[in-house]
Structures are given as structure tokens and as C-alpha cells.
Amino acid sequence: MVVIFGASAMSDFNDVVPAAIEAAGGTVIRAGMPVDPGNLLVLGTLDGKRVIGAPGCARSPKENGFDWVLDRLIAGLDVTAKDIAGMGVGGLLMEIPTRPQPREPLPARAGLKVEIVLLAAGRSSRMGGPNKLLALFDGKPLVRRTVERALASKATSTVVVTGHQRERVHQALTGLDVIFADNPDFADGLSSSLKAGIARVGAEAAGAMIVLGDMPGISSADLDRLIEAFRRDGGRSVVRAAHDGRRGNPVLLPRALFGGIAHLEGDTGARHLVEAEGLDVIDVEIGDGASIDVDTREALEDAGGVLQD
Known part of the structure; x- marks a missing residue:
């Protein structure tokens, strides 16, 4: 297995990590996943080995989408594009301050x-x-x-x-x-x-x-x-x-x-x-x-x- 930490966030198939996988003769299985943190993950294969373009959250000790994919690969399980797409089913995206929220915001906690x-x-x-x-x-x-x-x-x-x-x-x-x-x-x-x-x-x-x-x-x-x-x-x-x-x-x-x-x-x-x-x-x-x-x-x-x- 090869884990790559790119110089910038992945946005599309022409970015550094997915483009490099294909330029080396490999195949990009999935670019991006519907899980946050972890949405900028890239998964590919090269010479029979799995290649993961790690999102920034891979450095975090908190569980994230990168961990879900890595755990499966280390266990010897196959991870397909469909598997990664399915990881977002059920509303796994957390609400974050920069994303519009569907509910009324909580009042400020003045005691902090x-x-x-x-x-x-x-x-x-x-x-x-x-x-x-x-x-x-x-x-x-x-x-x-x-x-x-x-x-x-x-x-x-x-x-x-x-x-x-x-x-x-x-x-x-x-x-x-x-x-x-x-x-x-x-x-x-x-x-x-x-x-x-x-x-x-x-x-x-x-x-x-x-x-x-x-x-x-x-x-x-x-x-x-x-x-x-x-x-x-x-x-x-x-x-x-x-x-x-x-x-x-x-x-x-x-x-x-x-x-x-x-x-x-x-x-x-x-x-x-x-x-x-x-x-x-x-x-x-x-x-x-x-x-x-x-x-x-x-x-x-x-x-x-x-x-x-």
C-alpha cells in the first residue's frame, strides 16, 4: 500500500495525486467521497497495490473518512468506488460553521x-x-x-x-x-x-x-x-x-x-x-x-x- 500526502487539496481528476497515479500507469478507482472530514480522499491501484491520496484529516487523531477506507484495506478487504459512495448514505455529513444549517442556530453560550x-x-x-x-x-x-x-x-x-x-x-x-x-x-x-x-x-x-x-x-x-x-x-x-x-x-x-x-x-x-x-x-x-x-x-x-x- 502507498499513502500519498499531496501538496494541496484534491479538487478533480486532473489534480496532482490522481493525475500522478494515472501517469504512472495506474487506475483511479475513486476521487472524493461523500464523508466529511475525508471528502478529498483519492483511491487508486498501481501494479497490484492500493494507492491512497490522503486528505488533510488523515493527520487527525479523530476518526474520519480516511480511517474508514484504511481500516478496510489493512484488513484485506476490497474497497470499490461503490463502497466509498455508500459511506455517505444516512446523513453522515456533520454540520459545520461554514455550511448553511437547516435548523435555527443555538444561542451563544455566554458562560464560556x-x-x-x-x-x-x-x-x-x-x-x-x-x-x-x-x-x-x-x-x-x-x-x-x-x-x-x-x-x-x-x-x-x-x-x-x-x-x-x-x-x-x-x-x-x-x-x-x-x-x-x-x-x-x-x-x-x-x-x-x-x-x-x-x-x-x-x-x-x-x-x-x-x-x-x-x-x-x-x-x-x-x-x-x-x-x-x-x-x-x-x-x-x-x-x-x-x-x-x-x-x-x-x-x-x-x-x-x-x-x-x-x-x-x-x-x-x-x-x-x-x-x-x-x-x-x-x-x-x-x-x-x-x-x-x-x-x-x-x-x-x-x-x-x-x-x-
């Missing part, structure tokens, strides 16, 4: 607690010296402005992760009711700050919203819209800010991902964890605030900021 993890440990290396988080917007340090908006949201508390110029960031936030999480390993990349912040999230929190400290366009109302979507879904899904259909920030992560975050390494976020767990992702349109960042001097000045020494 969400905490904010605000990342403020970076070195602002593309600025060439000054710390962008201390740049003034309307006379106020950017990091303080962002934290004040977090505190004014419906989140139960705000954890601020510090690292680079820790003392200066603390001073900029004097008098604000936040929980500080120091990250001495901030130079190792994003994962170290995520781990430091998630470690300080309370045991009763159903999720943590990851907010970047350098997003001047994010408002308290934007944060509340993400929290509301998370609660309405029962705290099961990842909720992500979007702008014109493109993913952005902040991102609200359910507690189911916290354990995996503790094992992240390097300058990477939680995106691959979301894919591995097979969690639903709800995109919430909040406008251009989701995509405005101030990584360069030009971008910061265009957004109305004034760098400080």
Missing part, C-alpha cells in the same frame, strides 16, 4: 470564558532599532492602546507576553489590570511566546484569543465579534479574523489545542496544529483591521504612528 494572550515580546527587527510597540498613536504607546482595547472587550482577562525591552513595555502598561508572562526565550521565535502566554491562561478558560501587540486597527468590538462566534459554536472551533475573505488576526484557539502548543518549536504558530486536529475554522469578517500590520517604518507611519527611540 475566553482570555486574551497579547504578544508583546518581539524585537521589531525590521524597524532597524526602535521598538514599534512603543510607537505613539494619538500620543499613546501602541502596546498600551492595544491592551486597553483588549481589556475593554468581553474577554475575562488579558495575559501580556513580554520579552524584548521587557521593562519598557511594563512601564508603558503601568496601571492596567493585566497578567504578565515573561518570555526569556523570545529570540527563539513566535512559538516561545505562544507557549509562555498559554501557560498563564486560567484553567476555566474555554479558549484563548491570540492578539498581536502591533495591530492598530483592531477594536474592542472586533474582539467581541470573535468571542461571540466562538461562544455560539460552543467553544469547539478555531475563530479567525478575516478581511475580504483573506485570513488575518486575531485568532481564537479552543482549549483542545493548548496541549499541542506546549510542544511547538521555532518561529511558528499554531496553524499546523489546527490542520492536524481537523478542527473547524470560522472566519469572521472584521474589515481591514485584520490585515493591517506595522512591521516596517513606512507601514507604521502610514497607519498614523510615530516611532520613539
Whole structure:
């Protein structure tokens, strides 16, 4: 048996995996299945061996359509195109947030607690010296402005992760009711700050919203819209800010991902964890605030900021 993880999702017979099976002299038995997760599976044969083009959910420990096919093949059972077509009989498709639902949506569960993890440990290396988080917007340090908006949201508390110029960031936030999480390993990349912040999230929190400290366009109302979507879904899904259909920030992560975050390494976020767990992702349109960042001097000045020494 050969299991292939393609570079992208399978959409038709001309995509990479099914086309490769046929180009190698094999036969595609089935492309796609009426089961979700697992609908992008490909099954073929080559030289008497079964070839499976694995859907993304194959990485998930949760049972899915890929498992149904793999279990049968490992047991020595034949799997035909008709067998796969029949796996969807009986309404096996789960309702997901991005698919129109036939019933009235459940009311938001107001009791689900969400905490904010605000990342403020970076070195602002593309600025060439000054710390962008201390740049003034309307006379106020950017990091303080962002934290004040977090505190004014419906989140139960705000954890601020510090690292680079820790003392200066603390001073900029004097008098604000936040929980500080120091990250001495901030130079190792994003994962170290995520781990430091998630470690300080309370045991009763159903999720943590990851907010970047350098997003001047994010408002308290934007944060509340993400929290509301998370609660309405029962705290099961990842909720992500979007702008014109493109993913952005902040991102609200359910507690189911916290354990995996503790094992992240390097300058990477939680995106691959979301894919591995097979969690639903709800995109919430909040406008251009989701995509405005101030990584360069030009971008910061265009957004109305004034760098400080």
C-alpha cells in the first residue's frame, strides 16, 4: 500500500495525486467521497497495490473518512468506488460553521470564558532599532492602546507576553489590570511566546484569543465579534479574523489545542496544529483591521504612528 500526502487539496481528476497515479500507469478507482472530514480522499491501484491520496484529516487523531477506507484495506478487504459512495448514505455529513444549517442556530453560550494572550515580546527587527510597540498613536504607546482595547472587550482577562525591552513595555502598561508572562526565550521565535502566554491562561478558560501587540486597527468590538462566534459554536472551533475573505488576526484557539502548543518549536504558530486536529475554522469578517500590520517604518507611519527611540 502507498499513502500519498499531496501538496494541496484534491479538487478533480486532473489534480496532482490522481493525475500522478494515472501517469504512472495506474487506475483511479475513486476521487472524493461523500464523508466529511475525508471528502478529498483519492483511491487508486498501481501494479497490484492500493494507492491512497490522503486528505488533510488523515493527520487527525479523530476518526474520519480516511480511517474508514484504511481500516478496510489493512484488513484485506476490497474497497470499490461503490463502497466509498455508500459511506455517505444516512446523513453522515456533520454540520459545520461554514455550511448553511437547516435548523435555527443555538444561542451563544455566554458562560464560556475566553482570555486574551497579547504578544508583546518581539524585537521589531525590521524597524532597524526602535521598538514599534512603543510607537505613539494619538500620543499613546501602541502596546498600551492595544491592551486597553483588549481589556475593554468581553474577554475575562488579558495575559501580556513580554520579552524584548521587557521593562519598557511594563512601564508603558503601568496601571492596567493585566497578567504578565515573561518570555526569556523570545529570540527563539513566535512559538516561545505562544507557549509562555498559554501557560498563564486560567484553567476555566474555554479558549484563548491570540492578539498581536502591533495591530492598530483592531477594536474592542472586533474582539467581541470573535468571542461571540466562538461562544455560539460552543467553544469547539478555531475563530479567525478575516478581511475580504483573506485570513488575518486575531485568532481564537479552543482549549483542545493548548496541549499541542506546549510542544511547538521555532518561529511558528499554531496553524499546523489546527490542520492536524481537523478542527473547524470560522472566519469572521472584521474589515481591514485584520490585515493591517506595522512591521516596517513606512507601514507604521502610514497607519498614523510615530516611532520613539
